[in-house]
Amino acid sequence: MRSTKSNQFLVVAFAISMLTTLCCVQDTPATPELSTSTLYDFEREYSKTLAYESDQSYKLIGYKKIKLNKDEMTEYLRIYQDHRDEMKNYFFDNANSLVRIYFPVEGALVEHGGKITEASQLGEFPLEENATSVELSVIGRKQTDQIRGVEGNIVKDGIIFLSEKNKADHRFGDTYVFDFGYKVILQHNHQHAGTELTLMEKASCMNNHGGPNCSTKFGIRNGRCSFNSRVCMDYNGWFTDCVNGKKSNFPGSDCSSALARGHCWNELM
Numbered sequence: 001m002r003s004t005k006s007n008q009f010l011v012v013a014f015a016i017s018m019l020t021t022l023c024c025v026q027d028t029p030a031t032p033e034l035s036t037s038t039l040y041d042f043e044r045e046y047s048k049t050l051a052y053e054s055d056q057s058y059k060l061i062g063y064k065k066i067k068l069n070k071d072e073m074t075e076y077l078r079i080y081q082d083h084r085d086e087m088k089n090y091f092f093d094n095a096n097s098l099v100r101i102y103f104p105v106e107g108a109l110v111e112h113g114g115k116i117t118e119a120s121q122l123g124e125f126p127l128e129e130n131a132t133s134v135e136l137s138v139i140g141r142k143q144t145d146q147i148r149g150v151e152g153n154i155v156k157d158g159i160i161f162l163s164e165k166n167k168a169d170h171r172f173g174d175t176y177v178f179d180f181g182y183k184v185i186l187q188h189n190h191q192h193a194g195t196e197l198t199l200m201e202k203a204s205c206m207n208n209h210g211g212p213n214c215s216t217k218f219g220i221r222n223g224r225c226s227f228n229s230r231v232c233m234d235y236n237g238w239f240t241d242c243v244n245g246k247k248s249n250f251p252g253s254d255c256s257s258a259l260a261r262g263h264c265w266n267e268l269m
Contacts, residue, residue: 059175060105060123064183075248106262111137137165148210215254
């Protein structure tokens, strides 16, 4: 008899435990379901989404990082659950509390074997004949009407040089991966417009595009917030509350679209 009551108690306890677990699962976003479990496998899958012109080419992909606290990571994972098909260039590094945002290294000037070659809009250029393992470094990019350079770049004779060569972080096959540092989400103060800009603001998209923001320069208007040409529209993403400087407002914003296309990798470098 005592054994029967004990068994009944265990069944009830197990049921309560399962209900508690289900409740918590519903409230907590799941880890992103990437196609593979490792970072390098993710990068291989991401590179396959780019419409490269040739199998016989070097391919350059880069990433910028955004540091997230626990609450910000939870918000990002919620956004990912609803927009995973549109966030295939996002990798969630839970162990280090950050997200990596990948892009083609558009128009990079690449140093290799004593030569400098300009990559395509997709960060691609022809393989060297009989090439095996080649060290590649991104040294900068050419100035265009859209990209002018920022404080921290060295601009000379129409070339935007990075402050330091950016050597490839790692490679797989003929694809080279570059770490372009942290993407800073700026917090603008509209009430103090016209005051001296901070260093971060001088290094932002406004300066990089010669005054206009990237929305204007690239014709990206994702909407959701009132358009303001005086600031970077990095806060009109999918789940925005139109608050500047809030990191969860970035995914799906005008600036995130520009970054994903590879336009802005020289900023803050």
